[in-house]
Amino acid sequence: MSRDIHVKICGLSTAETLASAVAFGARYVGFVFFAKSPRNVALPLAATLAASVPEGVCKVALTVNADDVTLDHLIDTVPLDMLQLHGAEDPDRVAQIRTRFGLPVMKAVGVAHESDLPALLDYQQVADQILVDAKPPRHAELPGGNGLAFDWRLIAGRRWPVPWMLAGGLTPNNVGEAIAMTGARQVDVSSGVESAPGVKDSSQIRTFLAATSAYAI
Numbered sequence: 001m002s003r004d005i006h007v008k009i010c011g012l013s014t015a016e017t018l019a020s021a022v023a024f025g026a027r028y029v030g031f032v033f034f035a036k037s038p039r040n041v042a043l044p045l046a047a048t049l050a051a052s053v054p055e056g057v058c059k060v061a062l063t064v065n066a067d068d069v070t071l072d073h074l075i076d077t078v079p080l081d082m083l084q085l086h087g088a089e090d091p092d093r094v095a096q097i098r099t100r101f102g103l104p105v106m107k108a109v110g111v112a113h114e115s116d117l118p119a120l121l122d123y124q125q126v127a128d129q130i131l132v133d134a135k136p137p138r139h140a141e142l143p144g145g146n147g148l149a150f151d152w153r154l155i156a157g158r159r160w161p162v163p164w165m166l167a168g169g170l171t172p173n174n175v176g177e178a179i180a181m182t183g184a185r186q187v188d189v190s191s192g193v194e195s196a197p198g199v200k201d202s203s204q205i206r207t208f209l210a211a212t213s214a215y216a217i
């Protein structure tokens with residue numbers, strides 16, 4: 001049996017592109033709950049979209065420094081399988097969210113330099129997965145989703161005891177090289193499969209997933 005690369009398509013906000021992501025083989029679909037993002041999705045729409053996702057595809061909610069009241073409301077409204085924490089949540093807060101809400105948690109950690117790598121270790125005891133993403137530029141509006149890649153050589157050959165996913169500036173054109181260089185078995189893309197900020201493109205989603213299929217082992 002071959003082991004596919006697991007792909008997460010993040011920032012989905014229409015029934016059509018969500019269905020494309022599922023049909024072309026995404027293992028994770030992500031919904032963004034962050035008002036400043038062009039991919040932000042209102043809770044009622046997210047609830048409808050999430051309800052259409054078949055068993056076996058992981059429905060991920062991306063939040064940024066969300067408080068308990070916000071998370072309570074989110075989890076009560078939208079059927080979810082995982083929380084992606086993409087803010088400055090420290091390990092204690094990640095552990096608290098995981099315990100309180102009873103959902104697996106994926107913590108995003110930004111990487112730009114070698115000195116950013118130890119932070120990945122801080123979350124191994126408290127997160128179910130780690131998302132290794134590009135660190136946002138200093139004055140960026142968004143803590144992710146900037147279409148920015150980091151130097152993949154920084155993590156070439158590195159392994160962590162928890163499952164991890166590579167993110168940041170991935171596109172249909174570069175995802176193969178990113179997998180080959182880092183050994184990632186899971187990849188996450190948002191802006192790299194869009195025709196404009198926040199506008200997902202079914203054809204690019206298909207091409208992205210096809211580009212990863214050569215790396216099944």
Ligand SMILES: O=C(O)c1ccccc1N[C@@H]1O[C@H](COP(=O)(O)O)[C@@H](O)[C@H]1O
Nearest residue numbers: 010037144145147167168169189190191
């Ligand atoms: O996509 C967003 O708008 C977003 C907003 C706030 C935090 C994270 C966000 N996106 C996540 O960032 C990474 C990389 O995205 P990209 O492929 O470089 O556009 C990915 O995990 C997105 O889910």
